[in-house]
Amino acid sequence: MTENPFFVQSALPYRLPPFAEIREEHYAPAFERGMAEQLAEVEAIADGADAPTFENTVEALERSGRLLSRVTTVFFNQASSDTTPGIQAIQKEITPKLTQHSDAIHLNTRLFARLKAVPAEGLDAERAWLLERYVTDFVRAGAELGPEDQQRLRSLNEELSTLSTTFEQNLLADTNASAVVVDDAARLDGLSEDAIKAAAETARSRGLDGKYVITLGLPTAQPPLTELTDRELRERIHRASVERGVRDNPDLVIRMARLRAERARLLGYGNHAEYVVADQTAPSTRAVTETLAKMTPAAVANAHREAEQLREEAGFDLEPWDWSFYAEKVREARYAVDSRAMRPYFELDRVLRDGVFHAAHKLYGLDFTERTDLVGYHPDVRVFEVFDEDGSPLGLFLGDFYARASKRGGAWMNSLVKQSALEGTRPVVVNNLNITKPPAGEPTLMTWDQVNTMFHEFGHALHGLFSDVGFPYFSGTAVPRDFVEYPSQVNEMWAVWPEVLANYARHHETGEPMPQDLVDRMLEAQKFNQGYATVEYLAATLLDWAWHTFEEEPADTLEFERQALRNAGVDLPLVPPRYRSTYFAHIWAGGYSAGYYSYIWSEVLDADTVEWFKENGGLTRENGDTFRRELLSRGGSVDPMTGFRAFRGRDPRIEPLLERRGLL
Incomplete structure (x- = not known):
């Protein structure tokens, strides 16, 4: 195939x-040519006649596999964002081959010997850190195991990659199939007019003209439950959400957990965590366990207090599908905040341009120009060129x-092109959200959660865009998992910063700003329902932790889940985990x-950093430049906590997080 666009570097x-x-x-x-080319490049490095140096070994590895990198980033972006039966078939075939390819590199004994022989003397800090990281990666990938153990490791890795792909595809199919079809518009009482139109449009796109389809988001809690007055319909939606994957994924979950545990033991660890x-x-792991245990009792107590308030409002014993609805009632009564009344002030394009981009301009001096001449991978994808202040x-x-x-x-961020001085590349990043598309010509009105998510994901995008490193290995978000959420969580603060909020929260029809009293009530209400929010997160985190720290191998997925939640003290019937095992895509696909704790771990740094911004004047170029220079631009080129200390001047404090979550 001589005209394959992946075979040459893009001229765009x-x-x-x-x-x-x-x-x-x-x-x-x-994929096939890319893997073959990189293996040939790796063999040339491993068989080099010259003494190993940073340039002929580490830097050569960084230069290898360019074709494979191009096709991999594009393919897996499409597999997540716009898959097809053909893409899914390729994914099932190629994923285990990519695992085999990675093992062929990391378990190459001659290559590993050369890496260990590269002298560190005279290297600058980034090169020395890169050499250290490569050696660590090879060791963690099994380079020091004997031949028999390496062969078993290959088998484990290959099966795990296949199972993970199957889980992901099962979940997508089941989520689509579990969408709730409604025949009568009267049953949608409580939903906003634009939400009803969007449900009708979704139905029409599925060949169900005259009906309404409520699709499911990834977490357990579904946004329509906040507004729908029809209790039976709320129950249908909730059950559809929590039963996803129950038919096809339980055996996969157990098998993956067992294989991960075996692999960890093979590599010299007590468990996968x-x-x-x-x-x-x-x-x-003890530090993680202790931190989670410290937060759980207070969060559970808060959730119990909230449940009692909701029972008083409802006048009967609640079920899980009632919580969001009556929480909204209490929120309205206590703070006079109606989530439906806020949506007209959150039109997507205005939130993006006058909120997200505006904050980035004020803080970092960035400007954005939409490039309608550049084509994305789907008609809905928009392309913006980003310019620095100069x-x-x-x-x-x-x-x-x-x-x-x-x-x-x-919602997530991907890098399509990584920044690096070695390759002379500037970053190309993509943010994915899942907002229901309205009918043509209708405005896209967002919920407050969706606004917050847009700011969050753009924090990841900034991490990629600001990357200023020498080597692709360190580019952008290539940092430890329990650090990667930190910059994105910090960026959420600008969604509620008065100057930014006043700039984008304007009525989509009149252009009038959101009334100040509504703004004040919205901000005051943010601490409401924090017991529920914290417990649903902790329940998912502790469930992830249980799957990856077990001592006795699980035999039944749903029973293991029940017991794990009970043992952790978070088995609240009214507050199910944010993700149950059978649709916990974060940890299985x-x-x-063993890393979902990352969000709360990163939030410690985030809350402390928000305090720093407030102490130093907030939305200023000086503050933005400091955060960009010390953290966002560094990617993985420095030890993350060293970078945090350079920025903050000390170790992080947990108190700002505990105060934010109502846990003091």
Whole structure:
């Protein structure tokens, strides 16, 4: 295939992948040639006649696999954002091959010997750190195991990659199939007019003209439960949410947990959590366990108090599908805040341009120009060129904001091109959200949670865009999992910063700003329901932890889940985990296994950093430049906590987080 667009470097600005030219049949040949090319490059490095140096070994490894990198980033972005049966078939075939390919590199004894022989003397800090990271990665990948153990490790890795792909595809299919179909618009009482129109449009797109379809988001709690007055419909939606994956995924979950535990033991660790945490910022599994245990009792007590308030409001014993509805009632009564009344002030394009981009301009001097001449991987994808304050080009930002049946749930950031001085590349990053698309010509009105998520994901995007490192290995968000959420969580603070909020929270029809009394009540209400929010998060975190620290191998997925929640003290019937085991994509099909604690761990740094911004004047260029210089631009090129201390001047304090969560 001589015209495969992956076979040559993209000629588009910033090396944006040529999406208009890419077809499904290009992927498999590009993967095969890419893996073959990199293995040849690796063999040449391993068999080098010259004494090993940083340049002929480490830097050569960093330069290897460019074709494979191009096709991998584009393919897996599409597999997440706009999959097809053809893409899914390729994914099932190629994922185990990629695992085999990685093992072929990391278990190459001659290559590992050369890495260990590279002299560290005379290297600058980034090069010395890169050498150390490469050696560590090879050891963690099994380079020091004997031949028999290495062969078993290969088998474990291959099976795990296959199971993970199957879990992901099962979940997408089940989530689409579990969407709730409503025949009568009267049953949608409570939903806003734009939400009802969106449900009708979703139904029409599925060939169900005249009906209404409520699709499911990835977490357990579904946004329509806040507004729907029809209790039976709320129950249907809740049950559809919590029963996802129950048919196809329980056996996969148990098998993956067992295989991960075996792999950890093979590599010299007591369990998978120990293996994961050994390469994170958390000092030990004990430290993680103690932090979670410290937060749980107060969070549970808060949730019980909230439940009692909701029972008083409802006048009867609640079920899980009632919580959001009556929490909204109490919120309205206590703070006079109606979430439906806020939506007209959160129109997507205004939130993006006058909120997210405005904050980035004020803080970092960035400017954004939409590039309608550049094509994304789906018609809904928008491309923006990003410029620094001096007008110099920084990179490209792609926004893919709408939900569709071909996109997995949740919200995330991907890097399509990594910044590095070695390759002379500037970053190309994409943010994915899952906002229901309205009918043509109708405005996209967002919930407050969606606004917050947009700011959060753009924090990841800034981490990628500001990358200023020498080597691709360190680029952007290539930091430990329990540190990566930190910059994105910090960026959430600007969603409620008065100057930013006043700039974007304007009525989509009149342009009038959100009334100040509504703003004040909205901000005051933010601490409401924190017991529920903290417990649902902790329940998912502790469930992840249980799956990856067990001593007795689990035999039944749902029973193991029940027992794990009970043992952790978070088995509250009214507050189910944010994700149950059978649809916990973060840990079974993502990179968060034994790492979902990362959000709360990073939030310690986040809350402390928010205090720093407030102490130093908030939304100023000086503050933005400091945060960019000391943290966002460094990627993984320095030890993360060293970077935090350089920025904050000390170790983080947990008190700001405890105060934010109502846990003091």
